[in-house]
Amino acid sequence: MKTDRQLKDDITSELRWEPSVNAEQIGVEVKDGVVTLAGQTDSYAEKWNAEQAAQRVSGVRALAVTMDVKLAGPHRRSDSEIAASAAGALQWKTYWANDTVKVVVENGWLILAGEVEWEYQRQEAANALRYLTGVKGISNNIVIKTKVTVGSVKSDIEAAMKRRAIADAATIRVEVHGADVTLSGTVKSWPERELARYSAWSTAGVQNVVNNIVVSY
Structure with missing residues (x-):
């Protein structure tokens, strides 16, 4: 099991190794395996990549992010410009989002709304917009429509975890209430x-996932 100091050093090294992140602008604090990233980034994409880099490090139990996005002059755009770019990105990078996903821009922050059939579509919409110039953050409020019965959702999830060779699948509890899943x-x-x-x-039919799984080293 890593000490907090070892974990901090590993995360700092991972941030420096990640080419899309300026590690010198990001502070790392660790307490009992809970990591806090502070400081600032030059874009929302850089902030997101820093979060992903920290999560890749073994030993991280939880992650808190207090980084701010500070856009330099050339990267600042009006909300109307960002909205136009967002509409174009959804049109070119997804084949289903034209009529199902709507984007509202407020001070550089994108708010996504609408309905899709699968979680991958929900994530694909955010991925299409994450690297747009001028974006400070994304709130993904897209909901998933239920088109199937969810009586078999629990067994489907448990079978999927076993297929994907999750070593601790037997220690994970799955509770299903309607279209909501709690792990x-x-x-x-x-x-x-x-x-x-x-x-x-x-898993088809799932609209919400609450992940209460604890990482125990």
């Missing part, structure tokens, strides 16, 4: 925790 239990790594969450989201 609990323990796993030995952050990637396994994320894989369990992904398995739940990949």
Whole structure:
């Protein structure tokens, strides 16, 4: 098990290794395996990439992000310019979002709304917009429509976790209430925790996933 100091050093090294991140602008604090990223980034994409880099490091139990996005002059755009770019990006980068996803821009922050059938479509919409110039953040409020019965959702999720070779699948509890899924239990790594969450989201009919799985090293 890593000490907080070892974990901080590993995360700092991972941030420096990530080419899309300026690690000198990001502060890292660790307490009992809970990581806090502070400081500022030059774009929302850089902030998101820093979060992903931290989560890749073994030993991270939870992640808090207090970084601010500070746009330099050439990267500042009006809300109307960002909205036009967002509409174009959804049209070119997704084949289903034209009539189902709407974008509102407020001071550089994108708010996504609408309905889709699958979680991958919800994430694809955000991915299409994350690297647009001028974006400070994204609130993904797109909801998933239920088109199938959810009586078999629990067994489907458990089977998916076993297929994907999650070593701690037997220690993960799956509770289903309507279209909402709650995961609990323990796993030995952050990637396994994320894989369990992904398995739940990949199941037809799921509209919401609460991931209470604890990483125990």
